[in-house]
Amino acid sequence: MEFYFAPLEGVTGFTYRNAYNDLFDDVDKYYAPFISPSINDRLKGKEIRDLLPENNNKGINLVPQILANRADYFIKAANQLIELGYDKEINLNAGCPSGTVVSKNKGAGFLKDTEAMDRFFDETFNWLEKKNSEGHNLSISVKTRIGMYEPDEFENILEVYNRYPISQLIVHPRTREQLYKGTPNMEAFKYALENSKNPVCYNGDINTVENYHRIIEKINDDSEMKIGSIMIGRGLIGNPNLVNEIKGGKKLTxxxxxxxxxxxxxxxxxxxxxxxxxxxxxxxxxxxxxxxxxxxxxxxxxxxxxxxxxxxxxxxxxxxxxxxxx
Ligand SMILES: Cc1cc2nc3c(=O)[nH]c(=O)nc-3n(C[C@H](O)[C@H](O)[C@H](O)COP(=O)(O)O)c2cc1C
Structure with missing residues (x-):
């Protein structure tokens, strides 16, 4: 199993990541909180500080995340990230539930319009193909919720994702309406695992060793497919030793x-x-x-x-x- 540290805007910035990395370092990858490109040509100052190489030079395997619904903005930011050395994986945020983000059709709001999603990915993956033909080896992953309002939106959303070679589809199986309330929708996750053409990662509410095993067993019992990666956020902030414990290490003291x-x-x-x-x-x-x-x-x-x-x-x-x- 691979373990990824979830991005938490305002929490898991470089100061936090460096401390966790020095004291625990049990995860395979860290996803950085989103950056949000705009009309400006380049992200500057505070907008990009979290990703500057001088703040991330401890061998942390860091994946930057972009919050955008326009391919030109995504591509502009991605080019800047490549210049900074992020040339393996860049993640798209399709899950942020915040009102100011969703009202601009970004984050979870991106999921409202599957035709616009399709156009976004068409342009973005054309750019990626061209970029990689020039000698790069970049991939694009997506972190998604299962819909805006209802879980049954997910079928159409997944259909769009399936048209593109997304390197990893990280699914937090809640709708935007749910915010962080209720429980993750395991039926929708099972649907993702069984129907996604791209590799799927589970995210949501893993905060103890017991509940990790319960969730994994539920996924593996219910489905023919096996899960290969897990992303954890709040559980790891609470117990930074959680992944170590899941791997059989000593309990937190x-x-x-x-x-x-x-x-x-x-x-x-x-x-x-x-x-x-x-x-x-x-x-x-x-x-x-x-x-x-x-x-x-x-x-x-x-x-x-x-x-x-x-x-x-x-x-x-x-x-x-x-x-x-x-
Ligand atoms: C305070 C806070 C900030 C977050 N910031 C981001 C973010 O920048 N990008 C993102 O994709 N998800 C963000 N998330 C969502 C988490 O990455 C994760 O998907 C969610 O907390 C569910 O996983 P967990 O139960 O393991 O925490 C944030 C969540 C919280 C609570």
Whole structure:
């Protein structure tokens, strides 16, 4: 099984990736949070900082992701990414559920119009063929939801994907309407696995070893096809040792989690301009990390209540002193 780190905008940027890579590094690939090309010729400054080689020079196998619904924008950004050295795989985001993204028919909003999708891919894969005939060896993968409103939209969506040599179809089997609620639609995933002409990767709600096995067994029992790759996001932010545990490694300890926490805190502190930004960032980490603890609600509450870094650090100290991992 191959394991991929899911992109989480605002969370898994280069600071986070480098820390995870130094302390754990159990995944085969990291997918970067999306960049969003616009009318401008090139992505600049903050827009591209996360992908600059100087921020990603630790041998991390990183796949950049583009959020676009226009082939010309995608191609423009992809050419810039090739210049930066990303010449193996570039990913298209067809799943972001955010209102501002969907209203522009991007992310999950891209899935609304399968004819427009088809035109997008036709142009993009023509460009890719030409690029590769010039000596490149680039592939395009897609990270997708199963529809905007209803799971039955997926049949038509998959039909479009099947017309193109997508190197990997990463399926988060929820509709945009579902956001992150409810459960992943395993029927729709099974449909993808059995009907996709391209390799399929599963993504969604893998956050413990038990639930990894449950999901994999469900997929493998229900289908003739076997799954070869898994993408994990929130589960890995919460327990950075999760993939190691899935592979049979030792369980996460408080010492490991504390070291990971301290590393993130120190690294974010170096790049954050204000205390409140650091506090916000670390609180976001704890929405996932507190789930490792027996009394996860109390731990989450302690962190939530902290209104400044001093109180935050006291809360963290109390959690690691007094609370036990599940
Ligand atoms: C805060 C947040 C930011 C995200 N940012 C991105 C993103 O930039 N690109 C993307 O394809 N998916 C993004 N996602 C979706 C995740 O990559 C993943 O598909 C989703 O969380 C389901 O997987 P999980 O249950 O393993 O976390 C984001 C999710 C969250 C919660």
């Amino acid at each position: 408080k010492k490991m989690l504390e070291a990971y926490h301290d590393r993130l805190y120190n690294d974010f502190e170096k790049i954050m301009k204000a205390d409140k930004h650091l506090l916000f960032k670390m609180k976001e980490m704890w929405t996932y990390m507190s789930l490792n603890f027996d009394d996860s609600h109390k731990c989450a509450k302690l962190i939530r209540k902290a209104q400044n870094l001093y109180k935050y650090n006291l809360a963290v100290y109390e959690i690691f002193e007094k609370y036990e991992l599940k």
